[in-house]
Amino acid sequence: MNLPKKLTSWREALPTILRRLAIALAVVLVGALAVGSSWLTHRPVGYSGSARVSSALSPDFASGFDVAWELTAADLGVGGSLWAYKEVDGRLVAFFGGQDQPPTLVGLDLSGEKPSVLWRREIPDVDSPMFAWGDSVVVAGQTIRVADGEVTATWDTPIPTHISSYFDDFNKKAFINVGGDEVNPADGGFSRVTSPVIVVCYPRDKPDAVQDFDYLCLGWNKDGTEAWRYKVNLSPHDLQGPGLPLPVTAVDGYVPVSRNFGYADQQVGAFLHLADGVLVESATYNAKTLRPVADGWVLEGAVPDDPQQRALVTLAPDGTEVSRTRLADPLMPPSDLYFVKCWDEDGRVARPTSEQAASTLTSGEIPWASVCVQRDQHSKEGFSLMNGRRLMATNGAGGAESGTYPESLIPATDGSLILSLPPKDKDSTDRNSSMNLYAVPSGIQLASLEDVGLHDAVPFYDDLLIASPARPDSWIARLRSFLGFYPHPDTVLMGITPKRAG
Template sequence: MTLSNTLASWREAVLTFLRRLAITLGVALVGALAVGSSWLMHMPVGYSGDAHASSLISPDFASGFDVAWELTGEDLGVGGSLRAYSEIDGLLVALLGEKGQPSTLIGLDLSGEKPSVLWRREVAAVDSPMFAWGDSVVVAGQTIRVSDGEVTATWEMPLPTSVTSYFYDSDRSDKKGFINVGGDSVDPSSTGFSRVTWPVIVVCYPRDTPYGVQDFDYLCLGWNKDGTEAWRYKVNLSPHNLQGPGIPLPVTAVDGYVPVSRNFNYEDNQVGAFLHLADGVLVERPTYDAKTLRPVADGWVLEGTMTDNPKQSALVTLAPDGTEVSRTRLADPFIRLTDLNHVKCWDEDGRVARPTSEQMASTLATGEVPWAHLCTRREDTTVFGGVSMMNGRRLNATKADGGSQYGSFPDTMIPATDGSLMLSQPPEDEDSTDRNPPTNLYAAPSGIQLASLEDVGLRDAVPFYDDLLIASPARPDSRIARLRSYLGAYPHPDTVLMGITPKRAG
C-alpha cells in the first residue's frame, strides 16, 4: 500500500468516527430535550382555585386532570405511611405512621398554590376508632383542635378498641361494643376518621362479668366531645326484644333528637320513643314504622293513614321529639316516601340537602324537587343498586362500539355542581372481571368518558374543594417506577398525598 492510500484510509476512518460521534451526540441531545420536555410538561401546576369546600366537583374538570402538587413524607417533615386523612373546617388533618407504633398528626392548609404545614403533633399508638367531630378530631384518647393542633381534652375512659355499628346476636359470647355516631357506620377494621353528626357519641358496652354482678347486657353511655360522660342507661336483651330504653337508630339527629327502637333487630322494626342526645332523656311516643321514618329539616315524616279513614294514605309529620304535628292526605301520590330512600340531593354549596315537612309533602304529590339544587337516584331493584338518574335525566353508558344504552353508575359516583359531569368508576357491568377499576370522568347524561385518573397515575380521588381532588396513591418502590417518575410520570414513588386540579388550557 502506498503512502497516499494509507493517508486516504486514515482520513476516511476519522470522518466516519466524527459522523458517528455527531449522530450519538444528536441522539443524546434529542433524548435530553425529550426528557426535559416531558419533565416540564408534567411538573405540578400548583393550585389557584377559590378553595370552596364541597362534596361535589367543579364543571371545570371537563378539560381533564392536572397534578396541582405532590407531597412526600420528607415534605411533611415526618416518616411512615399515610394512614388516614379528613377535611375539617376547610383544613386537612392527616395521620402518618405505622400500625401499632406512635404516629404523627399533621394539620395542612391546602388553599395556597402549595400546601402548608400548620402544625405537627405526636400521638400514642392508635388502637381505637378515630373521629372527625366539629372543629376537632378524637385520636388515641385525645380531642385535638384542628385549627392549631392543641389538645383540648383527654378522655378519662378511652373508647373501646373493638366496636361496631351493628349488633350481634345476643347468644354470641364475643359481643362487641356498639357505637353510633350518626348517619355513618363505624367499621372496626377501618383506619380512617368516622364523622360524628350527633351532639354525642353513643357507645353501648357489653356486659363482661356474670349477670349477678352486672345487671345489664349492654351499658349505653353518651360521650361529649371533651371525653366527659353526658348520660348512661342500661339495656337488657330478651330473646326477641330489648328491655330498657332501647338503641338509637343511625340517622342524622333533628334538633338533638333521634328515634329509638326497643327491638333487637332495630333497623327493621318499630320506633316507640325519641332520645334527646344532650341529656339522655327518653320521650315515649306511639309506635311508628321505622322503615318509613325519615328526617326532615323541621322534624320527621313517615307514611301512615288519615285518622278518620284508615284506608286513606297520609303523610304523618312529627316534631323533633316525636310529637305528632299533622297528617296530610295523599290522594294519589306521584312517588312514595320509601322511594326517596334511593334519592340523594345537594344544595348549591355541595352540602346534602334536607327538605322541610311541607316541601316533602309537595315532592311526594308532584315528583318535583325545587328545594334541592341537584339530585341523583339509585335503581329501585336492590338496596345496592347503582345511580341511574340525575336531576330527572336517565343516565347512559357508552358501549365499546361507540353506541349508547341506559346505564347505572356505582353509588360512590360524585356529580359536578351543575350536573354535567360524573367522577365515577365505570358503569356497572355484570361481565366485568375488574373488581377495582380506575375512577374516570364521564359526561352526563351521555356517559361518554372524558378523562381518567389513570392519566395522572391514580386509581381514585375525593373532592376536598370543588376544584381540588386529593388522593393517597399507591407507592410502587422499584427501579421502573423511579425511572417513570424521572421521565415525568406520576406519582413519585415517595409520594404520600396528591392534589388534582382541572387541566389548564394549553
C-alpha cells in the same frame, strides 16, 4: 506513494464512526430534551382557587385535571406511611404510622398555592377508632384542636377498640352511635361525629350480682366527660329500658331508638335526644320506613278513616306525629326518598323539609335542591337519573345507552358533570378502574384521574381534589416517574385542580 493498508482502513471507517457517534449524541440530546420537556409539562401548577369546602365539584373540572401539588412524608416532616386523612374545620388532618415511627398527626392548611404544615403531634399507639368532631379530632383518648394541634382534653375512659355501629349481642361487642356515620375501626379512617355526643353502650363484663344491666349506655361529650347514662337489659323478645339508638342521621339532635332484641326488624317506639339522653315515647314504627328530612321524619302510613288509602305521615324530630297527607297515585313512593341524594348550590348535602318531600312524591320533581341523583324503578344499585334526566353511558360498541353509575359518584355543583367510577357494566372485566369525568347527561368521558396517575380522589374544596396515590413498584412505574409523569417517587398526597387553558 501508497498509504499503509491499516491507515487506509481507519480513514475509510472514520466517517462511519462519526456518523454513529453523531446519531448517539442526537438520541441522547433528544432524550434529555424529552425528559426536560416532560418535567416542565408535568410540573405542579399550584393552587389558586376559591378555597370553598365542598362535597361537590366545580364545573371548571370539565377541562380536565392538573396537579396542583405533591407531598412526600419528608415534606411533612414525618416518617412512615399515610394511613388516613380527613377534612376537619376547613383544614386537613393526616395520620402517619408504621416503619418503626411513632404514630403522628399532621395539620395542614391547603388554601395557599402550596400546603402549609400547621402542626405535628406524636400520639400513643392507636387501636381505638378515630373521630372528626367539630373543630377537633379525637384520637387515642385525646381531643386535639385542629387549628393549632393543642390537646384540649384527655379521656379517662377511651373509646373501646372493638366497637361497631351495629348491635351484636352474640359477640358482646360494644355499640357506638355518632349521629349518622357508621363506625368500623377496621376501615382505619376518621369517622365523622354529627351529634352533640358519642353514645357508647358497653356490654356487661361482670356477674349479675355486680352489674345489674346487660348494656350500659353512656353519652360522652367531646372533652371526654360523661353527659348521661342509662341501663339496658335483654329479655327473650325486647330490650328492657330505653333501648339502643339506631345508626341513622340525627334530626335536630334526635335519633330513633330500637328495643327489638334481634335488632333486625328495628321496631322504633321512642326517640332519643342525644345531647341530654332524654327519651321521648312515640307510636311504634318500623325504622326501615323512616326517612329523615330537614324538619323531622316521614314514612308511609294509612288514612285513619280509610285504612286502604296510603298517606304520608310526618313526624317532628322527637317522633311526635304532625300530620297525615293523603297520597293519591303518587309518582314516587315514600320509600324511594331513601334513594335520592341531593346537594345545594354550595356543594353541601341537602335534605328536603317534610312539605318539600310531600311535593316531590306527588309531582316526581325535586325543585328544592341544586343537584339530585336517584335510582329509577328498574335499577337496584347505583344512580341512573340526575335532576330528572336519564344518565347515559357509552357501550362497548361505541353507542349510547342508559347508564347506572355507582352511588359513590360526585356531581358538579351545576349538574353538568360527574366524577365517578365507570357506569355499571355486567360484561366489564376491569376490577381496578379509575374514576373518570363524565358529561351529563350524555355520559361522554371528558377526562380520567389516570391522566394524573390516580385511581380515585375526594373533594376538599370544590376546585381541589385530594388523593393518596397507589405507586406500584415496577420498572414501568419507575420509568414513568423518571420521565416526569405522576405520581413521583415517595409521593403520599396529591392535590388536583381543574386543568388550566393552554
